[in-house]
Amino acid sequence: MSAYGPLLDAVRGVRWPARRAVGAAPPGAHRSSQKGTAGEFTEYRLYRQGDDPRALDWRLLARSDRAFVRLSDDRALLPTWIVVDASASMAFPAEGPTRSKYTQAKQVAVGLAAVAHASSDPVGVVVVADGAVQRIPPRTRRGTVQEIARVLDSITARGASPLAPAVAQLPIHARIVVLTDCLGDSESLLKVAAAHAVAGAMFECVHVVAGEELRPPTGTHAVHDPESRDDAARVSRVLAADGVRAYRERFDAFRREMATRWRAVGAGYTEVVTTADAARAVRAVVMGVAVPVNGVAGVER
């Protein structure tokens, strides 16, 4: 946890409210779509047969001879699932001055887990790596964040595994945060996200982008997709200086398309660059604002 100490300190006190009212759930910190009799008054409503007589406002009944019941918004818990993509593409860059996408994803995941845990929300994690899915169900007990950190640290990003099947198994009454580079099964994932969003889940997509992907290395390289299983296609493309511009244009278009499509399905979309500070990235995700990082694209909301 020592690696995450500065990050946890930086996100202490940050609150992560739900973007909309939470459905029926145990009492918690988030505004619930359910109306109850909590101490915080919201509105009056005429008494209807079947209402709990204890909700009657007897003083108002005495003054106006009309029966009203006091209504108040419920506060509910919001289980949070943090889905981390640990495919081989997330290991990029494997070496260099900047951290890899998976490392950045781990940092953001731990930061978000800490923020959610601080709000007494149960936090769980799902890590998809090399065909295996490792999950920790949402918990509120102490040590959950540390356990999540240990699980994330124990996994090495490799292989190619689809996220959609793992996400499809998650409950719909939850907040699902997917940290991915959107280079895998993004189409399937978008469909699952749309279905979950319609069902009531709150989806967040944290698009992790490496700085080296935004600014490719100089020189000529035979680039290949690390998740490609076709050996012939591994060295089928050359990235040279004269092709960088076209590459960046296509990559920018892809990122814009991802942002548009994720938001179109009712999900939140945040782009996090590996060169960005993890704590600021967590705040950006939580607050839902765009925060430029290091003058680069940084975090986009």
Added chain:
Amino acid sequence: MPVFAMPWLFGAAVAAAAAVTALHLLSVRTPPPLAFPTARFVTDGEARAVARQPRLNDIGLLLLRVLALLLLGAAFAGVRWEDDRASVLHLVVADARWATDTAWRDSLTRVLSRDETMLDVHFARGVADDPGAALIAATQRAAWLTAQHPALSRVELTMALPPKVATRAGYDAWRTQWPGAVQLLERGGRAAHDSAPLVPGVIVVEGGDRDEAVAAAMRGVTAAAGTRVRVNRGTGEAVLVDTGGRRVGGAAAQPLVAIDVQWPRDGVPRDWVAMTVPDTVGALAAHGRTLIGPFERTALPNATLQARLDSGYSAARPVRAIAWWGDGVVAATEEVGGEGESTSAVPCTRTVAVRLPAGSDLLLTDDARGLLRALSAPCGTARVASRSLDGGRAAGDSAATPVAAPASAFRGLSAPRTGSDPWWLTPALLAAAILLLVVEWLWHDRAGVA
């Protein structure tokens, strides 16, 4: 300086090395691979990109390969180590009978030796008779030497000749074959033979019967036992004189050079013996001419004359054969210092034992006329001064400075030497080349594994 017996083979090796170097420059290099997750956004292209700027890669391998190729080429091309100073060949051709004169040869070597020049003294037969033999021998020798020594670039020719030679016909015929100037070196210590009187030309016959030259010649020669032929020193004209020295026909008496031609129509000359049964031979050869006809041989040299002929020509035995029958038997001799008139500076006696057939069309041919004139001419009349050969220079030759013939004119006339010099050079080069190839293979194999 290394030279090659087969330069084209070494040139091929150099070309192969250049090709290897070019391949190293133009080799297709695959860019370094890079795992790039967003490779899908890279425009499709050919992965085996050619380097835009020629740049040597694998310099170590390139050096090994080029060196191995050059060594192989040098080994198979027959490399030799030549002293590059010896670019000029000074070829001296002398008569074979002077080969035993070591003192003269040493003095010649001392005088003609120069720096940066390879001196070669070559002896050939017949040079003293016709310098054309020297030209032929010089051409053959130059071809052989230039094949043996590719570093040679020029060939200078010096012919060592006696003051007078028998004929220059061969020289005139072969002079154009020598592509440079010819230096003449007159050998000292003249032999008695060489000191015969010099007569540029002889008209043998001058008589009343002009219709039949042969008959006139024979009539003149055999008119009487004591008939002599004398030559007008001033005009070069030969006239017949009688035993009293009077001209037979002709006009004013002028200083004459005495000659003595014994050519009896019947009987045998002195020192010859009559054959008991004459035989027939088909040809007579003399002075470069051959006459084929129904000759009848009636005399042969006696034992004494034959012994003198067999012992060779020398000052002590100044007799030699000048005509031969078709089977090699001597038909005529010439003896310097024989009996002659007191007016002769150096008397000479020519004895001809040829019985000419009776009048025949054969004897009217040019060969027959020339043969008869030569046989009946005074001694030494066919000899010409060696100095007169200077007039036979090739076009463009300078009289003061001999122009050396280019060695390239002789290359290809003789088979080149294919072996290396020293002998171990080719095996050593081959071994070095094989070693380099093994190292190259190991290097390449190790690089492939790495």
